[in-house]
Amino acid sequence: MSDKPAALPHLKVLDLSRVLAGPWCTQILADLGADVVKIERPGAGDDTRHWGPPFLKDAQGKDTGHAAYYTCANRNKRSITVDIAKPEGQALIRQLALQSDVLVENFKVGGLAHYGLDYASLKQVNPKLIYCSITGFGQDGPYAERAGYDLMVQAMSGMMSITGRPDEVPGGGPQRVGVALTDIFTGVYASTAILAALEVRHRTGEGQHIDMSLLDVGMAILANQAGGFLNTGRVPQRQGNSHPSLVPYQDMPTKDGAMLLAIGNDGQFTRFCEVAGRPELAQDARYASNTQRVLHRADLVPQLEAITRTRSTAEWISALEHKAVPCGPINDIGQAFADAQVQARGLAIEQPRSPQAVAAEGVSTIRSVASPLRLSATPPVLHRAPPTLGEHTDEVLAGLGLDAARITALRQAGIV
Template identity: 45%
Template sequence: MTDASNPGPLAGVRVLDLSRILAGPTATQLLGDLGATVLKVENPATGGDDTRQWGPPYVKDGAEDTDLSAYFLCANRNKLSVAIDIATPEGQAQVRRLAGLADILIENFKPGGLAKYGLDHASLSQIAPKLVYCSISGYGQTGPNASKPGYDLMAQGYGGIMSITGAPEGEPMKVGVGIADVMCGMYATVGILAALRHAEATGQGQHIDIALVDSQIAWTINEGVNTRLSGQAPIRRGNGHPNIVPYGVYETSDGHVIVAVGNDSQFRRFVALFGMDALAEDARFATNPARLVHRDALAAHLVPALRRVPTDEVISLMEGARVPVGPVQTLPQVFASDQAQARDMVLDMDDAGLRLPLIGNPLKLSRTPVSYRHAPPRFGADSARLAAADPFDDV
């Protein structure tokens, strides 16, 4: 799946990956997909990245589980795995040599954790002044909580997203995937690319300090600014929207459907489909601000009306009237859909005859497309590279 004439916009960029779990690996996988060479350093004392053991399910070799868990697979393609114990002088010397050859280093140790090995930014910038050094942590390198460990669930709780997620009368609810980690990795990638451009223009590297909690706070977006502006804490609305009505998940006669009415003309067309034209003339519902005030009264009309109609019919009617609507798909339905197939979001890679089912990169670049050059590696599979003069020399 690699086009030699399009090696990727980051071809030639060298990434030393000292991260594990999800936030850092998300960033380095994205850089790898864009053409960078990524050396993933894994600890031989622990068997590598923690997520190698976060299963089932695992890829099987015959009847035996491998160290390729689904969790590891999701964030570690386009990387080469080298086993280095940074707690030893030999390991520290290896990392220093690799840092001197790299353009980017990413780590997610506790703040200050690498200083005792001489592998912190202050130390490595002396031997690699152009190095872009990215540190990912729970709360950041500064502040009263800097020394506390950071995990996705903790960040979702501390950063506020759990307080507005879930049923109105239920408990605070996390998002179904590690979204704080993933979004932190995305923000980290943006910062890395900005710092890389600066380094290429000036020869000056820099330290990027990014926290799970900071990035979590940033992506409270409209609800966060609603709070800043009003001074009021938002409430949990389940699948409802704080600023738009009707906008949410509605029960049908055989399942559920998503209704997203974004303006008043759409609302008039929507209610007409179900014989409720009078609602569009009712002062309580004629405008979105009015519907926000009277959302419960409106729901008393909409909920029973949609419950009488099958999902496919609701979707067909609303699409025909140009009112935004969609299904609520299971993940098997997602990957089986013609849309996911057409957009190359279903990706299979091969590792020594083993099929590795992955998810494609959503970036579609017209001149420098992403590429899938290396399957997620077995632990230490590329350690022999450490004996080479240039371990980053890609193949």
């Protein structure tokens, strides 16, 4: 918690997204102080509420049946349940959109038009609305109607073709990244686009439609690999943990396991060779420059591996960190959270839940990873743990002017 003001407390966000890309975007905005109202299906909620195991555990350590997945992308939000397939539910969304600055949705192309909740319709209600659509393949093109998921995009974009070991190596073959990388990056790009659109609105007074595509993002984050192909025509190949343009920049065996050695320039290589007791390697014309090291990778790497096997991982880290040679352990996630630097930065956070949430799910606190956004004057805030399904329905509807009797009637009719 911080006693400093948040960056975006004036911003009202209507979140009609689910799973990961959209919720990741809106959690970024929520962490920065925006009031995010998450719309969920009555009785079911966001798909990720059921994506388990792992599940949240109660005070006795027993699984509750509430998936931990949901918690990674939904803190600092208010959850309400609305059936948007019914006219009364659609009317509630329009009322909320009238009061909102931003709407984020990830329905199929044209999906919300059936309910009169597409951008063209809501623009008539609120011309200042910034409406962000997130889909697998964008609002146009031959694949626009297709459903898109992170794994599909990792495969189609070429990401899997450069991830993993070469086919001829044991265990070789294309691999997905260990998290839904294109979903997460799409959420980050979407939040950036929304903040840009808000800046434009400051000047023009008008909102706009943002068209975010997982495939577009998947291609964009190929970065240097895409740049290399586009400018040379050479298709990048899988090469495990080594780097196509830097040597040595990979995992290296040690006496007790392995370490990561990430040498990015010739000075670092020279210092590594000095620490390793082999200064002559840095003077060898085949290895003196990074370009030559890349060209002679097959000769150099086995020599370096023979050297790194002579000491433990901890010994190498201790010897190299004071010489400004980037290296480190290859941690599992448990080891990463136990790391001194991770702990010093406070990257694991714990949020208490409301009495209503504790009663509903039997879980009193939820832990998650802190926002990496470190603003000195307006840091991220922690004001709500990930909500239970519909936890804030009465509160939000009351804010629209509905009295208790009307809210009860809506609930009895299955609208909320």
